[in-house]
Amino acid sequence: MDYLIQIIVSGLTLGSMYALSAVGLSLVWGSFNCLNMAHGSVMALGAYFTLIAVDSIGFPVWVSLPFAMVGGALVGTAVYYLSVHWMLNTRNYETNIIIATFGIGMVMENGLLKIFGGYPYAQPLTVQGVAGLIGNVPVNYRSIVIWVVAAVLMVALGLLLTRTRAGRAIRAVAQNRDGAKLMGVPVARVYVQVLMLASLLAAVSGILISTTLQIVPYMGANPLLKAFIVICLAGLGNILGALYAALLVGLVEASASTLWAPQYGFPVILVVVILALIWRPEGLFGRVMVARQ
Amino acid sequence: MAEALLKVAGVSAGYEQQMVLRDVSFEVPEGSLIALLGPNGHGKSTLLRCLSGLLRPTKGTVELAGKRIDNLPADRIVGHGLVHIPQGDMLFPGMSVYDNLLMGVYLPSARVRFEERLKDIYQLLPRLKERTTQLARTLSGGERRMLALGRGLLTGGRLLMLDEPSLGLAPIVIDQIYEVIADLKRQGRTILLVEENASRIIDMADRIHLLDTGTIVWQGDGRELAAQPQILETYLGG
Secondary structure, X not given: OHHHHHHHHHHHHHHHHHHHHHHHHHHHHHHHOOOOOXXXXXXHHHHHHHHHHHHHHOOOHHHHHXXXXXXXXXXXXXXXXXXXXXXXXXXXXXHHHHHHXXXXXXXXXXXXXXXXXXXXXXXXXXXOOEEEEEOOEEEEHHHHHHHHHHHHHHHHHXXXXXXXXXXXXXXXXXXOHHHHHHOXXXXXXXXXXXXXXXXXXXHHHHHXXXXXXXXXXXXXHHHHHHHHHHHHHHOOOOHHXXXXXXXXXXXXXXXXXXXXXXXXXXXXXXXXXXXXXXXXOOOOOOOOOOOOO | OOOEEEEEEEEEEEEOOEEEEEEEEEEEEOOOEXXXXXXXXXXXXXXXXXXXXXXXXXXXXXXXXXXXXXXXXXHHHHHHOEEEEOOOOOOOOOOEHHHHHHHHOOOHHHHOOHHHHHHHHHHHOHHHHHOXXXXXXXXXXXXXXXXXXXXXXXXXXXXXXXXXOOOOOOHHHHHHHHHHHHHHHHOOOEEEEEEOOHHHHOOOOOEEEEEEOOEEEEEEOHHHHHOOHHHHHHHHOO
């Protein structure tokens, strides 16, 4: 029983972190078919922003979260104007944008390496201690904070997308770009908003991940890979599906780590995802595309 | 004749190296129903895309109520009062009927008296009221066309451009759609209607422009067209 509780606690913690990064990646893909390879570097930048806010500027620790969120959103805007803005509607856009965002990500990571060096830093925005026991399994405050932050942001994103004019515009552009233009939606502005939103989520995801590990310039690479796996499993561009798939991947990884050893986590995820995609190539929550011949 | 709401002068356009429209000129007077008739693939839809800003003309000018709009992007043109209901409807399939209608009032200027105008739309297109919570992708072809029409009307534009509203629909549904168009004409709306089927518009249109291989090859009213069956025979195959 304790094994099961441990798997659920660890799985939800991992899944919550993956969800924040995967949902942002999925939102960007769903809106303008951009596989944003700079997403992982934005996660790392988010973690460094808290460090800058607390250590360099001297802000109180709690201010570092909104500081990093705003920083992440601004980086998202920069990614748009450095790549998507120039490449959208050009030939081979979907391939070129992968290379362009990969390049931007490398510049960000090497910039961090140049400024901060390769030394690992501890995340200042963290809480320590055990909140209590479920069975014999300790549940620490850090996990609870991760669950709450992820849940609040997911609910806020859901409400934004379904209940607000800006959110409806984002969904409309994702579903039919020309149709949205004909309703007066300024599509380019919506793309900027989407990248801001996705990068904000990535920044928070980076902060949460760095509370369990450490802050290093290349810390975004592994979460980016996991986020990519999650959105493939969910079905590309399916935001709600990405949330469910992230939790599923978190639980699978936690199961393998708990039942065997931590190093089995990633291979088991890959096996599960490969089997799932053989069964449903469109993703667990994706829709089959039917093309008229 | 009322003053022209839309003036199209010498418009040429195409896709990459392929010119589709050549030197197209016509006017749409306020309160009239003007029809663009022509065979499939001869530039009717491309012309509407040019007027609504989805495609930039390579030559010529487009004026709406005296203002040039050919250099504006599509999202700005709709704000000037030009509503394009394209072929294929361009609905938002994963959104409910109500959310699709809400997109019709995305622009602040379109939100004036929204509830009242939505009631008018439901009166004109009662099927939409029965389907408010249903996803657009689950609607039938006729319902989709009605939703596109309702959404377009909510934008509050002065000129309604309808691209083949009868395409792919059952005859009974086409009758319903054309009843709605006739209603709109009676209300004094200005309509530019693209159609392939001459019999549908011959009695309804104030003026008909026949588009063939990207140029206007004939223009006149329904009576004149009916009196010259050789024109229909030549260009539309009877």
